[in-house]
Amino acid sequence: MKRNFLISGIIVPAFALSLMGASFPDPPAEQPAPAASKKALAVLAGGCFWGMQGVFEHVKGVTDTTVGYAGGDKKKAHYEDVSTGTTGHAESIQITYDPSVISYGQLLKIYFSIAHDPTTLNRQHNDEGTQYRSEIFYADDNQKAIAEKYIQQLNDAKVFHSRIVTKLEPLKGFYAAEEHHQHYLDTHTDEAYIKFFDLPMIAQLKKVYPDIYKK
Secondary structure, eight states: OOOOOOOSSOSSOHHHHHHTTOOOOOOOOOOOOOTTOOOEEEEEEESOHHHHHHHHTTBTTEEEEEEEEESSOGGGOSHHHHTTTOSSOEEEEEEEEOTTTSOHHHHHHHIIIIIOOTTSTTEETTEESGGGOEEEEESSHHHHHHHHHHHHHHHHTTOSSSOOOOEEEEOOOEEEOOGGGTTTGGGOTTSHHIIIIIHHHHHHHHHHOTTTBOO
């Protein structure tokens, strides 16, 4: 499987460089998760799902990750169809996490500061199309409120040079991608796309957030 790849002396994505050394704002305060609560889900879209999975599988408190499709219907949740950009789907990641270890807001902090550029519309790196859009698929009103408040907070603080274009939409369904896409990055680290775009994000996660990075 190929990704669009065009490099002109870039080693670290420009987005990551722009935030290097910056003090990224914390998310809004949340109610602590109940002591018995050990499992919650988050579904996020932000470009190629290989890189998103590569980042979040290295986050403490994340117990499982699955790449797939969200935003469209089940019948069209196949890579060949989604790649046309006409199905309504976005390449997405379903994150299973322990809310007693990491909060939804903290996941969004990694999403906005490390995992993708939330200011580019329907594009990440050299991948273009609505299937690569930045979108949060919220599961309930609590997730929606946290995401809305955080986006407003980041825009008001002018953390980025441009306003955040991340869409918010209720989660209607998440459909796992084909098996060969699952944890693709882990076994294809020599591929040019992964080497120049995805691996630097994981390195940035380790550098900026060493307390939550896991091997």
